[in-house]
Amino acid sequence: MRELINRQNTEAFKKTRYGLLGNIAANGCGLIAAYNVMNGNGVDISLDAVSRGLRRRLGMAVGLGRLGTNMFSIIAFLVKYFAVRARFLFLGKGRSSKERNAIIIMYYWFTGKRCGAHYIAGLRCEDGCFDIYNYSSIPPHVELGEFLVGMRKKHEYPLWLVDVGRKRG
DSSP: OOOOOOOOOOHHHHTSEETTTEEHHHHOHHHHHHHHHHHHTTOOOOHHHHHHHHHTTTTSBSGGGTTOBOHHHHHHHHTTTEEEEEEEOTTSOOOOOTTOOEEEEEEEEEETTEEEEEEEEEEEOTTSOEEEESSSSSOOEEOHHHHHHHHHHTTEEEEEEEEEEEEOO
């Protein structure tokens, strides 16, 4: 397994193009979330290969890369390897699922006059909790329901929850 990515805003990622106008540091969180789910579930795949796979499915980057990754290209890419279910979460809470190996959460955030969207990945641990990647400097180890409630308290509003289950085939 390749090393998981927990820090998006690096000098190397600032220099790595994503779409026509973006870069991974500013706009590649969806790419990183898909990469972390793949490698965290035993699929040995490079970040570049994930980028190429997303690009082939529904156009990958939104707004020429400046607005990040198309959620539906992430889903279409993951379906090739896993059982995937996406749920719109904005008004509800995430429900527990025993068969979920990993998750991707797409959320909207705002602070004062700034707002944006971000993708994070969570990998299920043996105790049933998740390690969440590309969210904070140290991946939090949390129960999913509590994590979603905590996000809302910090003005982070989960929009989509993608459940990733056992490998197909």
